[in-house]
Amino acid sequence: MSRSFTLLVYRFSVLVLLVLSVSGCSPKSRQFTAPDGKHYTKAVIEGYTNIRYWGDQRAPYADTTIHRLKKNRLLHKRVDILALSGGAEDGAYGAGFLKGWSERGERPEFTMVTGISTGALIAPFAFLGPEYDDVLQRLFTESSRKNIFVLTPFTALFGGSSVTDTAPLRRILKEEIDDAFVAALAREGRKGRILQIGTTNLDAQRPVIWEITEIAQSGHPDAKRLIQQIMLASASIPGVFPPVLIDVVIDGKKHQELHVDGGVTQQIFVYPYDFDVRRYEKLLGIRPKKNFWLIRNTKITPEYKAVDLWLSDIAGRSVSTLIKYQGRDNLKNIVAVAKRDGFKVHITHVPASFDVPLEDMFDKKYMKALYQVGYKKGHSDSAWYPDL
Numbered sequence: 048m049s050r051s052f053t054l055l056v057y058r059f060s061v062l063v064l065l066v067l068s069v070s071g072c073s074p075k076s077r078q079f080t081a082p083d084g085k086h087y088t089k090a091v092i093e094g095y096t097n098i099r100y101w102g103d104q105r106a107p108y109a110d111t112t113i114h115r116l117k118k119n120r121l122l123h124k125r126v127d128i129l130a131l132s133g134g135a136e137d138g139a140y141g142a143g144f145l146k147g148w149s150e151r152g153e154r155p156e157f158t159m160v161t162g163i164s165t166g167a168l169i170a171p172f173a174f175l176g177p178e179y180d181d182v183l184q185r186l187f188t189e190s191s192r193k194n195i196f197v198l199t200p201f202t203a204l205f206g207g208s209s210v211t212d213t214a215p216l217r218r219i220l221k222e223e224i225d226d227a228f229v230a231a232l233a234r235e236g237r238k239g240r241i242l243q244i245g246t247t248n249l250d251a252q253r254p255v256i257w258e259i260t261e262i263a264q265s266g267h268p269d270a271k272r273l274i275q276q277i278m279l280a281s282a283s284i285p286g287v288f289p290p291v292l293i294d295v296v297i298d299g300k301k302h303q304e305l306h307v308d309g310g311v312t313q314q315i316f317v318y319p320y321d322f323d324v325r326r327y328e329k330l331l332g333i334r335p336k337k338n339f340w341l342i343r344n345t346k347i348t349p350e351y352k353a354v355d356l357w358l359s360d361i362a363g364r365s366v367s368t369l370i371k372y373q374g375r376d377n378l379k380n381i382v383a384v385a386k387r388d389g390f391k392v393h394i395t396h397v398p399a400s401f402d403v404p405l406e407d408m409f410d411k412k413y414m415k416a417l418y419q420v421g422y423k424k425g426h427s428d429s430a431w432y433p434d435l
Contacts, residue, residue, distance in 0.1 A: 077292060077303045077305075078292070078303060079294065079301045079302050079303045080302055080303070081250050081302060081303065081304070081305065082250065082295065082297055082302045082304065086297050086298075087250065087251055087297075087304075088101075089297050089298070090295035090296070090297050090302060090304065091295060091296055091297075092273070092293070092294075092295060092296075093294070093295075093296045094265075094267050094269070095261075095262065095265055095267060095273075097111065097112070097258065097261060098257060098258045098261045098262050098265070099255055099256060099257045099258060100255075100256055101253055101254065101255060101256075102245055102253070102254030102255060102256045102312065102313065102316060102319065103253055103254060103319065104319055104321060105319050105321045105322050106256070106319075106322075109322065112241075112258075113327045113330070113331070114330075114331075115239055116158075116239045116241075116331070117239065117331065118237065118238055118239035119158060119238055119239030119240060120238075121156065121158070122158065122239065122331070122333060122335060123333045123335060124335055124336065125155070125158075125335045125336040125337070125338070126158045126159075126335045126336070126337045126338070126390075127155040127156070127157045127158050127159075127337075127338045127340060128157065128158060128159045128160075128161070128317055128318075128337075128338070128339050128340065128390075129157045129159070129160045129161070129173060129340045129342070130160075130161045130162075130166075130315050130316060130317050130339065130340070130341050130342070130381070131160070131161065131162040131163070131165075131166030131167075131169050131170050131173065131315070131342050131344070132163055132164070132165075132166050132310075132314050132315035132341075132342060132343045132344050132345070132374060132377075133163045133164030133165055133166055133308070133309065133310035133314050133315070133344065133345075133374075134164065134165050134166070134343070134344030134345040134397075135164070135165055135284070135408075135409070136165075136405070136408065136409045136410065136413060136414050136417075137165065137344045137345045137397055137417065138165030138166065138168065138169055138187055138344045139187040139188065139413075139414035139415070139417040139418040139421065140342075140344050140345075140396075140397045140417050140418070140420060140421035140424075141165075141166065141169050141342045141344045141421060142169060142180075142183035142184060142186070142187040142188075142418060142421065143184075143187070143417070143418035143419060143420065143421025143422035143423075143424075143425065144342060144395060144421035144422065144424055144425035144430070145169070145173055145177075145180055145183060145342075145421075145425060146180040146183070146184060146421075146422050146425065147421065147422040147423060147424065147425025147426035147427070147430075148425035148426070148430065149177035149180050149425075150425075150426055151425065151426050151427075151430070154177060155338075156176070156240075157173075157174065157240070157340075158239075158240060158241065159240065159241040159242070159243070159317075160173055160174040160241070160242050160243070161242075161243045161244070161245065161256075161315075161316055161317060162243075162244050162245070162281065163244075163245045163281060163309040163310055163313065163314060163315055163316065164281055164282050164284075164308050164309055164310040164314075165282060165344055166315070166342070166344060167244045167245070167277075167278050167281035167282055167309060168186070168278060168281075168282055169183060170242060170244060170259075171224070171228070171232065171242060171259065171274075171278070174232070174235065174240070174242045175228075175231055175232070175235065182223065184418065186219070186223075187414055187418055188411070188414055188415045188418050189411070190219075190409060190411070190414070191409055191410070191411040192407060192408050192409045192410075193215065194215050194216070194219065194409075195213070195215055195216045195408075195409050196211035196212060196213045196214075196215060196216060196287075196288065197211060197212045197214060197215065198210065198211055199211055199212045207289075208289050208290055209285075209286060209287060209288055209289040209290070210286065210287060211287055211288055211289070212289065213279065213283070213288050213289060216279065216282070216288075217275070217279060220275040220278055220279060221275060224271060224274055224275050224278070225271070226271060229263045229270060229271050229274065230263075232259060232260055232263035232274075233260070233263040233264040235260065236260030236261065236263055236264045237264060240260065241258070241260055242258075242259040242260045243256050243257060243258060243259060244256075244257050244259055244277050244278060244281050244309070245257070245281060245309035245312075245313060245316055246277060246280045246281045246291075246306040246307070246308075246309045247306065247307050247308060247309055247310075247311040247312045248304055248305070248306055249285070249290065249305045249306065249307050249311070250304060250305050251304075252312075253312065254309065254312035254313055254316075255306070256316070257277045259274055259277070262274055262277075276291055276293060277291075277306075279291055280293070280306035280307065280308075280309075281308065281309040282308065283306075283307050283308050284307070284308045284310075285307045285308060285311065288308075290305050290306060290307045291305075291306045291307070292304070292305060292306075293306055310370070313373075313377050314343075314370070314373055314374035314377045315341060315343060315374065315377050315378065315381070316377070316381075317339060317381055317384065318384075320380070320384060324388040324389075325388065325389075336391075337388070337389055337390040337391065338390060338391050338392075338393060339381060339385050339390045339391070339392050339393065340393050340431075341378065341381060341392065341393065341394045341395070342395055342396075343374060343378065343394065343395070343396035343397075344396075344397065345371070345374065345396065345397055346371075346396060346397045346398070346399055346401070347371070347374065347375055347378070347396045347397075347435065348399045349371070350399070352364070375435065378394065378435055379435060382434060382435065391433075392433060392434060393431035393432070393433070394431060394432045394433070394434065394435065395424060395425075395430060395431055395432065396432075397417065397420070397421075398420065398424070401416075401417065401420055403416040403417065
């Protein structure tokens, strides 16, 4: 999430609450009811198996997944996990960094790629390799607000779930995530590689991790659409973008879950803390070199700014500060996991020196400048930091 987004959310939220308090408008309803609190953990996506798990605990099917990794020929030598964080328009940094890293010639084939929010929009292309760097460059330097959403403030005022319509972004996802792209994801998945995207189940207040490569390999006729939905949901900032309703089934009855930005619950992830890597190394009989490559698509250091005594300014600044420190804590937790499990940590983030002003949401001038900063960083001898 960006500074501009937190401010927009707050201003429109106040306006919506004021209007609704006097108008009696009712919110938009779901086509099917939400799962009830006693049985929500039993919800499944009809026609799929082992395609998602709660991000706050180990996947119940982890043993099956690990043994599939034997297909990966590189696994015995090295394990490289790339994690891409949230950051809205700051995703331009990660897109540029990947391009520079590719040209530097040291970018590995990742065993696993994970993405949250804007990182979820980057992750599938990063997973498929450097041949998709130009796609990311186009998405993060040629796009602007009009390519992402349309403002719909009056819809919000009369019972809507957001202040925008993401029809432009949905069109982009339909164009890019086509049958050939899903087939490519499936092909890499069959090699034992893993692509995961995180969303937040807002009903449950819990992170959900989606196995994108498993969905691609499923052969389900709706796989392409589901992947598009997951990517959109992960990037759907609550209040700004509409939430994504995902159809599920519990004991044969249809329900709908409400999914929003994965950054609501975590800004960046690798795998749950209770996942026992050392145990699986013994089971597989391997001792590879292991790396976490962490791209934080924002600044991680405090930025001083005198705050005006407007309620909206105080609220916006508070939310952005909360997100900054949530992201720092996520990175610290990953570093702790790395030390426990024997991974070498490599971190990159938007440098504190970057000072191009953000004039508007998804400001093209801002994103082009940040893309170049990321590109130069990825191409340099000092691309990575070993710790926070």
